[in-house]
Amino acid sequence: MRAPLAASTATLPQAPGFPRLLSALPSPDSVVDLEAHLTHWGDLPLHSARSGLLDELDASGLRGHGGAWFPVGTKWRDLARGGRRTVVVANGSEGEPASRKDELLLTHTPHLVLDGLSLAAATLNASRVVLYVPARQVNGLHRVVHDRRRGGIDRVEIEVIEAPDAYLSGQESAVVHALNDGPAVPTFIGLRSIRDHGVRGRPTLVQNVETLAHVAMISRYGGLWFRSLGTQDSPGTMLLTVTGRWSEPLVVEAPLGAAFRDLLTLTPQDADRYWGALLGGYGGGWVSIPDLLDCRLSEESARQLNSSLGAGVVVLLPRTHCPLAESARVVRYMQRQGAGQCGPCIHGLADLAAHLEGLAFNPASFRRHVPPILELCNLIDGRGACRHPDGVARFVRSALVVFRDEVEKHLRHGPCAAIKTSALLPCPTHDGRDR
């Protein structure tokens, strides 16, 4: 029998207006424990998960917040259709160095994520349920899972599994590879799909932890409520990690469709303070400040600027930093973080990194012969088993466009003084020291 979601909302605390995901946090450094979580959000309506949740997800228009922006209802329906037991994975690996949103959710309001994971397990008839997170979060989340078990919240056993600290360890096929006892590097999927053939050959859902937190709210308040913020095509809210705007990186929640101008409280004068902004992360793209001011918060708007919202990374680059040096360091980082499996990516990223380092730090080395960087980007696009090379190509292309005047200056007059400024964009060595 179908339990109408409207009936269950009557017994729930009032739905939050705005913010949503962060509404239970009284202060930025507080942690919402199970008791506070249930007081704020009410009980988890697992009873309605099997019957009504898929409809509500469709109605909500929720899309994946890990970077792919794929419709969640469609993805879940695909998995539910076959009637097979599934594997459900909450992906909190957050390999993107400039992103902190998943860590914030998992450390400050983890029960919202676990509610979503539990709902996915119930809806998709999961035989295995995994929370895939960086090592530093494993112990804390073991306790969270234990608390919920003692409180009788989850009907399934949830495994907390360590995600290796590397850029690619959260890539969908890499997650599956890791859970199949392989290394956490991408595999060649070809025409198969993780949704059909994932962990141990079973249909597998790999869903970003923020997305699951949205699911937890939709299960309580419904798809229509979800649409009360955001736009028709991009409903709801999202978390952004903003670097370079304030004295330290901050995670903010914003309604989709909001103007970056308002979101970052940027004035036209700010156009002079920054070189540009990086949207989406290291596989995203640079945009100019005038373009950013006019851009609205949605994947489509970001795509129109040849960028992406990715996992919600926004970095404003102050003019005290050299944009070419920052870009070169990122490309070198991405080259080192490659899985080293596909020839065009191995060679292409090494060449790109060397060329960008040349542009930034030693343009005289080109001796008037500037290497064909754009051709190289086109050459590696789509040539890997995963989208790693495509992301680097997008990043480099955008740097050459947005910072074209700086490229010209470096080539004519040598590197600028700002190349000595310490890096703004984090390029961790992934030995645990940089983060």
Added chain:
Amino acid sequence: METRRVSGQDAHVVKAPVARWRVNLVVDPILCDGRGVCAELFPERVVMDHWGYPIVDQEEIPTGLAEHARRAVAACPRLALHLVEGRR
């Protein structure tokens, strides 16, 4: 590219067979280590980049070239080349 499904009752309206080799050549970039056999056997659709890795043209493979494609797939020493139906 217009394609027509020839099946059952509408088969009689198709006057000339529009048989197309509706498959694409796909390389598994993890398995591939750039031996170059595919480019040698099937230069109509495969060229090498300057690192020695194949760039596969995604154009549909016409019937006349199907045999070349199959031969290239069979000859890949890494079994990295596949003919796959229905891509794009």
